Amino acid sequence: MKTLLIMGISATLLTSVSAFAQNDVADSFEPAEQRHEQERTVTLIVEHDNASDYPWTKVRVPSSQVDAKTNELLRDPSVISVERAPEISRPKPPTVDARASVMPMMASGSAVPTFNDPGFPDQRIYQNINGHDMRLLEAAERVDDANAMRIGVLDSGFSRIQDVTYETGYNFAGDAPIGPAFLLEDIAYCSDQEASAGSTLFYRHGTVVSAVATASANNYSGIAGVSQNATVVAGRVMDCSGYGQLDAIADGILWQIGAGVPSAPGAPVIDPVDVINISISSTAPECPSYLQSAVDAATQKGIPIVVAAGNDSYRADRGIAMCDGVITVAATTHDGDLASFTNTGPNVDIAATGETIRAVTVNDRLTYASGTSFASPIMAAVIANTQKRVDNASPADIIDALTRSGTPANNNATGFGLGGGIIDAMILMDEMGVPRDIVAAVNGLSGEREQYKQALIHPSAQAFLGSKNPCDMVEVDARTMPNADKSQAVSVFRVAKGTPLLPQNGNIIDSVSGQERFFTDAITTSEASAYDYGVAQCDIATGADCSQKDSIRGIDSESLIASTDCSI
Structure with a gap:
């Protein structure tokens, strides 16, 4: 029986950079209404019954021709189903409590800064705030930073900054030719559009996510990332304005785990990354089969995939959070409250701070960012640090350890699903068998x-x-x-x-x-x-x-x- 699955659903990329202090940067974007008035290219995912390894192919057509092309494809006896790839897009910034924007950065009882980065004193993710502490720095001291890690980031809006080292990257989005140009400034369409507008129009989300996870410490610039001696393998899966389609995420996963990408045969085969972060969410009601297949391939290679839960103040039951085997991260405040915007529920595995995260964006400017988009790379970086010592653990081992690696959130989180609680990186390393002392x-x-x-x-x-x-x-x-x-x-x-x-x-x-x-x-x-x-x-x-x-x-x-x- 042939199946027609039309999923014209708008997905939301979870958060954007929010500015709360003078001289911080807030990105501006092309209005969604303007974008959607234009003729768009739609991807149809075609499943065949005569393919063994990877039964899906893609057909890209103008949005006005979707129905006609779908009917044509279904007349082929080898076609099992035709599915319209759900859209993914940037969201509006989450609403953040007013007190978070004015709260003193160096809270009482905080640790003395140990890095010379100008934003480090304001990085409350490293501090004990009213008894809540993810103990990120203490845990990082248990592993050898000489072990370089490679963190895959599937996102958009990657720009060159001093704090982030991009090992390589590839563009899977549709606004520019599929290929190696993945940085905004290297894509003619993006730079031409910005030049004609005379201002910064486009999305910087991937830059900020990458910095939270990997920003170089002690370089007198920006902030200190959670995982040191870590490079970013950047998969660009949305266009300059932060729009895309869900199938690009599947392509990005396959590429980052070192597998071939059938729909992008020109993508070079690379060494597998150590962990993948995806701060993108979709309102698709389930994990499509082609996306689950990519996640399964990563799991079989022992590569964990960390995803953001979403910013809808609802259940994390859409899109990639519905895929089996991913690690879904919710957001809390610095002092242990449930973030007002975070998604929760049984699909959530763990929580991390996701409100007013000190970060760095384009042109090496300091900013603040809020959303589960920025809780997720904290967790991905913690896992990368753990893998510096324990590299034979499977994603299932990590998910199991996370159930015992958190501390309870405050009372306002009672009844909400936060998985193991707020991550305590020291406990996770204990659970993963990373020795605290090597002196015996x-x-x-x-x-x-x-x-x-x-x-x-x-x-x-x-x-x-x-x-x-x-x-x-x-x-x-x-x-x-x-x-x-x-x-x-x-x-x-x-x-x-x-x-x-x-x-x-x-x-x-x-x-x-x-x-x-x-x-x-x-x-x-x-x-x-x-x-x-x-x-x-x-x-x-x-x-x-x-x-x-x-x-x-x-x-x-x-x-x-x-x-x-x-x-x-």
Whole structure:
């Protein structure tokens, strides 16, 4: 049976930049009425029954010819269905409480700024506001910023700014030729339109989203992004004015996960990104099959997709939030209230601050932004930071961990669906097995025993010790876990590199009861490139009281390197 699905639905890109202080930037836009008076190109998604890998093709026609072309396509016996791709478009800025625009930036009890970026003192996402703190900076200190991350951003309005490094980009929108030109200033249509108007007309949303997630810290410019040493892979899926069609998001996902894009064969195959952020929402009542297929492909490759819940003060039950396997983010205020504009409900997985976010926009100008559009990149960046240490976790693992990684919102959120609550990045890293401390063991011939190493490695001493080579001995010290259950044995374990550092994920290689400090030769330093090692003092059979906070410590493989004398 053939199906005709006409979905002429306007989707809303969630938020735009809102200015609340003098000299901040507010974007201006072409009126929607003016845009929709023009003849538009509509994309028809055609599903075939004779295609195996990717059964969808696209046909683009003027809006006045949609019905005729649809009927023509359905006469083809190989066509199963024809679906009109829903539109996506920029929204009006969400309504923000007046008190948020005048609230002092450096709130009482806030942390002392640690970066020299001019906007950093006003970045309340890094501060404890009335007892609410996402602990973003503390969590970031647990991972190595030398591990570069690549964050995919599907959006529009990308511009060059000092704070953001675009690794690459591609245009999937229809106002300019599909191809590598993705920055506003590099697309002739955008620059010509702005020049003729004599002012800034077009959307800067993608720039602001990218900055919130990845802005370089300590460069005396802009703000400090949540994930450092992170680049942006920009997929432009809307035109200069912030309009587009939902099928472009599916194309962008396929491109960012390193798959081929059937409808854009010229798009170069790239290395998969680490996480994808989509601050776009649609009023489409379900996740179209072609979009779910792209999400599933990302899931199979282990790439999480983070999406904004929307700004309609309603349920997050439209568009990409309806796709299985995405991480949907709602918004709260800095002091833990439910944001008045945010969507909520059972599809929401987690919440993050989304009101008066200090940000940076075109020409490196500081601004403020509100909306779930800006809560979402905070969450995407937190996940990217987690992946710097744990890169084998699946999107399902992350979604499961998020159910236990939040703190409750204030009473005004009671009865609304916020998933795990307001993200606490420290708890998420605990749940994902990122060690808080890496201090639990040292080579047996280092430190206070270094003075004995010459005697211990003497051939006579080694003959006496037999199979026990002092060069291979490692001292384990469980005193670094003062809050652990001291009735439990101290266990040394290993997991595959990049796997959450939890004893249940690997093998116990040694275990001692009744001692907090002992020697083991079970750690093979030559295998340190393949394994991560840890020490646990908890019930390893059930894992019930095993936590990064109290009873697990990581072992720094660099500290296990034997003395150079051992190789003589």
